[in-house]
Amino acid sequence: MGQQLPKRIKTVWRLQAGFNLLIDIGIVVGIIVCHYFFSWPTWLIWVASLLAMMAAIIQFTLIPYRYQFWCYQLSDHDVEITTGFFVRKTTAVPILRIQDVTLSAGPLLQFNHLQSVKIHTAAAVHEIGGVDHATATKLKNQIMNLAKEEDVYDS
Amino acid sequence: MTVKAKHLHPLALIVFLAEEVKTWWLLLLLGAINGLWWVLLAAICLGLFLIVGRYATMTYTITTNEIVIKSGMFNKKQHHLTYPKIQTFQTKQWFFMKPLHLVSLKIETSAHVDNQADASLPVITVKEVRELERLKQNSHSKMNDNSESTPKTAVSQSAETQQAQYQIKWRDLNLYALTSFSVVPILAGVLAIYSNLDDVLPDHYINQIFSRFSQQTATVIVFDVVCLILLAIVAAYMLIIQRYYHFTIVHQGSQLTTRKGFFQTSRVTVRLNRIQSVVYVQSWLRRLLHLTTVQALVAANASDNEESGDVVIMPVVQTKDVRYQTRRFINWLPSKEVVPTSWRQANAHGRWALIRNRLLVAAIVVIPTCILWRPYGLLSLILLPVAWGLGAYVGKTNGLGVTENHILVAQVGRLFGKKRYYMPKTNIQSMRISQSVFMRHTGLVHLEIRLRSGNSELLVENRYLPKRDTQTIYNWYRQTDVAKESIQ
Structure with missing residues (x-):
């Protein structure tokens, strides 16, 4: 099996799930307000809060599985990314097909000193969810070094 | 070398006018029906002013290194295109441009800033297009001079050596038109207009029409409806005949050129090395009649519709001749089909x-x-x-296989029709195996293959295949023989 993401990514995912929960709570509060002012039906509140609860529970319980099954592997000629518990996906991207690599980090990733590595081919983008700065730079350098071969899309 | 900036041919004024009318005809018509003559007059004046302004500010300069297009009245733009970076020249010629030897030209580079065509010159002479093509060829051979030691062969190959040509026969064109389903959208369009009539037209028109209808018997109305449908079918048929009239494809050196159209002759040139994959398409009707359409997926916006990159190579051809006919134009296509023993399909x-x-x-x-x-x-x-x-x-049709060790063949069935993709390994951008929890006990997986088409991606998905077979294909894809690739 390949390389796993750093443990800290779980914190990021928990925070993300937390934020999603906050947004859901906001929606429920909005519905309650509407209930008072525009007399929206009561069952709407119950349905919305039930959905919010379910979403939050599912997101939080899945985090360990998501962590367990997310891994990547860099070999001499390709990058392989495996994700998912319910739907397990294994993707192979040959290095020669890679056009460029982007390192990016939103506030949550930055706070945990992580970066996500996005691999662009001529067709699509594949992402390695979050690795620490040193690994990200190493990955980027490795991939770019291997991908120095001529570019098929540049005439 | 100093070259003077030129204006377009004056005929461009008419082309611009036609474009404006095409965009605004509905509003103009509504204005005319509702009798808003002053508003119409003002709109027409404004339109004419814009058209003349656009014509006056648009100039182009052809030098030995680049083509410069200046345009814009309020927002001035200057577009520099160097010849080596130009991907395709596309020309379109309306019937009224023919006697004057004029065409409209679209120039495509590989940069994709937005989804628009990179640059266009609405009306220029055929001579200038030839000149541009020559300059581009020269720039390539110059590049070859620097990088490779065999410039002579490259030039002579890309010059006028015609290697293969195909022109559609009248009978095939008829078959193509008859077996395509474009009647459906036309009928839908007619229905949509009909259902919105009362919003668009003023009431007294509607009342008039309805009072005329109400005087007639049911049989007459049914007769009218049948006539309408027949009319739509004939219109669809004529539309396709018009579009593919005299469809010709020419293989010349390193490029393919297709030419087609009756009222508007459009000509598209595609470089062979831009072709990502070749697809044989059959709708259920064409499958019954043993006819196949051949398309090429191209990594540039060379196609009719801007979104996807498929260029029709052969509108319709007998299924048994497909391989022979297509191989004349695309030489990397396999000479043999996948051997049945390595053709991987869904199990029970x-x-x-x-x-x-x-x-x-x-x-x-x-x-x-x-x-x-x-x-x-x-x-x-x-x-x-x-x-x-x-x-x-679908279970019987879907399948996967590798032939000649570097071409993946995938067949996907849909609605009793099918598509068969020929994908060289070097053009497959990535491959993914996915398996849901429920598929684990049966050992089935989906295989997703990503290709580039136009300016975006094309996903070929083969579902519910046995895991072991799919893994073989996946492993075949992952083992890269670097030496072989660098030669190509």
């Missing part, structure tokens, strides 16, 4: 999964219909065998 589990999914979808429609509309709703039960048939067909 997979076939059942495909049938089951379609039955489920059908059931969602059928069950409520049967319950809600008691006697006649039962007719919807007929959907169940159809769904079963679709699933069984």
Whole structure:
């Protein structure tokens, strides 16, 4: 099996799930307000809060599985990314097909000193969810070094 | 070398006018019906001013290194295009441009800033297009001079050596038009206009029409409807004949050129090394008649519609001749089909999964219909065998295989039709195996293959295949023989 993401990514995912929960709570509060002012039906509140609860529970319980099954592997000629518990996906991207690599980090990733590595081919983008700065730079350098071969899309 | 900036041919004024009318005709018509003459006059004046302004500010300069296009009245733009970076020249020629030897030109580079065509010159002479093509060829041979030691052969190859040509026969064109389904959108369009009539037209027109209809008997109305449908069919037929009239494809050096059209002759040149994949397409009707359409997926916006990159190579050809005919133009296509023993297909589990999914979808429609509309709703039960048939067909049709060690062949069935993709390994951008929890015990997986087409991606998905077979293909894809690739 390949390389796993750093443990800290779980914190990021928990925070993300937390934020999603906050947004859901906001929606429920909005519905309650509407209930008072525009007399929206009561069952709407119950349905919305039930959905919010379910979403939050599912997101939080899945985090360990998501962590367990997310891994990547860099070999001499390709990058392989495996994700998912319910739907397990294994993707192979040959290095020669890679056009460029982007390192990016939103506030949550930055706070945990992580970066996500996005691999662009001529067709699509594949992402390695979050690795620490040193690994990200190493990955980027490795991939770019291997991908120095001529570019098929540049005439 | 100093070259003077030139204006377009004055005919461009008419082309611009036609474009404006094409965009605004509905509003103009509405204005005319509702009698807003002053507003119309003001709009026409403004339109004419804009057209003349656009013509006056648009100039182009052809030098030995680049072409410069200046345009814009308020927002001035200057577009520099160097010849080596230009991907394709596309020309379109309306019938009225023919005697004057004029065409409209679209220039495509590989940069994709937005989805628009990179640069266009609405009306220029054929001579100038030839000149541009020559300059581009020269720039290439110059590049070859620097990088490779065999400039002579490159030039002579890319020059006028015509290697293969195909022109559609009248009979084939007829078949193509008759077996295409474009009647459906035209009918839909007619219906949409009809249902919106009362919003668009003023009331007294509608009343007039309805009073005329109400005086007639039901048979006359049915007759009218039948006439309308027949008219739509004839219109669709003529439209396709018009579009593919004298379809010709020429293989010349390193590029393919297609030419087609009656009122508007359009000409597209595609470099062979831009072709990502070749697809044989059959709708169910064409499958019954043993006819196939051949398309090429191209990594540039060379196609008719801007979104996808498929260029029709052969509108219609007998299925048994497909391989021979296509190989004349695209030489990397395999000479042999995949050997049956290495053709990988769904097993019994997979076939059942495909049938089951379609039955489920059908059931969602059928069950409520049967319950809600008691006697006649039962007719919807007929959907169940159809769904079963679709699933069984797809299970039988879907398949994967590798031939000549570097070409992946994938066949995907849909609605009793099928598409067969020929993908060289070097053009497959990535490959993904996915398996849901429920598929684990049966050992089935989906395989997703990503290709580039136009400016975006194309996903070829083969569902419910045995894991072991798919893994073989996946491993074949992962083992790269670097030496071989660097030669190509």
